[in-house]
Amino acid sequence: MxxxxxxxxxxxxxxxxxxxxxxxxxxxxxFFRRLDDQSLxxxxxxxxxxxxxxxxxxxxPDWSVRGALIGILRGDTGExxxxxxxxxxxxxxxxxxxxxxxxxxxxxxxxxxxLVEQLAEAAVQEGIETFVADVMAENDAxxxxxADTGYDVERTFESGEIQVRLRxxxxxxxxxxxxxxxxxxxDRSLESFFRPQTVAVIGAFAGRTTSxxxxxxxxxxxxxxxxxxxxxxxxxxxxxxxSVFIRSGMPPASNMSLAT
Numbered sequence: 335m336x337x338x339x340x341x342x343x344x345x346x347x348x349x350x351x352x353x354x355x356x357x358x359x360x361x362x363x364x365f366f367r368r369l370d371d372q373s374l375x376x377x378x379x380x381x382x383x384x385x386x387x388x389x390x391x392x393x394x395p396d397w398s399v400r401g402a403l404i405g406i407l408r409g410d411t412g413e414x415x416x417x418x419x420x421x422x423x424x425x426x427x428x429x430x431x432x433x434x435x436x437x438x439x440x441x442x443x444x445x446x447x448x449l450v451e452q453l454a455e456a457a458v459q460e461g462i463e464t465f466v467a468d469v470m471a472e473n474d475a476x477x478x479x480x481a482d483t484g485y486d487v488e489r490t491f492e493s494g495e496i497q498v499r500l501r502x503x504x505x506x507x508x509x510x511x512x513x514x515x516x517x518x519x520x521d522r523s524l525e526s527f528f529r530p531q532t533v534a535v536i537g538a539f540a541g542r543t544t545s546x547x548x549x550x551x552x553x554x555x556x557x558x559x560x561x562x563x564x565x566x567x568x569x570x571x572x573x574x575x576x577s578v579f580i581r582s583g584m585p586p587a588s589n590m591s592l593a594t
Contacts, residue, residue: 337403339452344444349416350406351452354393358404358415362389365404365415370438376473377435379495392420397460399423401430403453405445416440419449421457421465430457432465432500434476446479451512454485454502465500484511 338352354362366374366384374382382388395402405417416437421430432453436445454465469476471494480487480498484507488499 337397337456341448341452343440343448347407349445349448351403351417351448352406353395354402354404354418356393359386359389359393361415362392362404362418365418365437366435368437369435373435373438373441376470376476377433379468379470391422392418395420397456401453401456401460403449403456405436405449407440417445417449419453421453421462423460423462424466427461428463429466430462430464432467434467434479441475446476447482450479450483450485450500454483454500455504458502458504463501463503465498465502467498467500469496469498470494471496482511484508 338350341349341351343349363384363386366388369377374384391400392402400420400422402418402420404415405419406413407416408414417435417440419432419434421432423430432450434446434449436449450465457465467476467480469480471491477489477496477498480500483500484505485503486501486505486507488501490497490499
């Protein structure tokens with residue numbers, strides 16, 4: 335079974351989830367170093383020095399005893415690890431202890447829910463039935479992530495911590511929650527196409543562009559048409575000029591849809 339998955343987040347970006355390999359060691363360490371103090375405290379239930387020992391059992395998981403996924407986003411500077419999830423099988427082979435961490439600036443974007451969902455799918459293939467997670471009582475965000483997954487959740491409180499038991503079978507309730515997440519994410523991913531900030535009009539004749547665009551685009555209330563720029567020489571050597579409407583202060587290539 336391949337453990338590589340691409341999932342769409344609530345803000346429309348695509349997150350790649352895959353097992354961490356030995357070559358990912360430094361990138362994973364960098365991820366933990368970037369977490370703010372509060373996120374580190376919630377993840378490790380106290381202060382923690384970030385060193386090589388944090389990688390023990392995390393890289394190149396065997397899935398039978400240990401499983402792990404990292405979440406990767408592609409940005410302007412390349413790929414970056416933005417999330418880490420792992421489980422370790424307990425003495426009862428039906429149970430596994432699970433832990434999750436998400437980059438500070440991506441918390442609340444659906445990353446945690448997708449991590450739980452995909453890690454659980456892999457664990458079920460290994461015969462694991464329940465994830466066990468110890469969560470600090472004040473960690474409302476993580477408790478909400480577990481509630482949002484759609485799995486059956488049991489909570490017990492002891493010594494300032496909440497033990498969460500997540501039954502990771504794919505019930506009808508869980509499948510309905512996944513379907514809702516998918517629809518929301520796809521809608522957001524298409525938003526930039528249907529609500530562009532910049533519109534380029536290809537093949538418009540010079541001198542007639544403004545009236546043409548006002549006629550066709552005004553009903554849609556595009557704020558993009560604030561400043562027309564006419565390109566007199568097309569690289570394609572078309573017999574007409576190309577007119578580009580650029581929202582004031584926005585670069586032409588940013589969030590741009592094309593109308594031909």
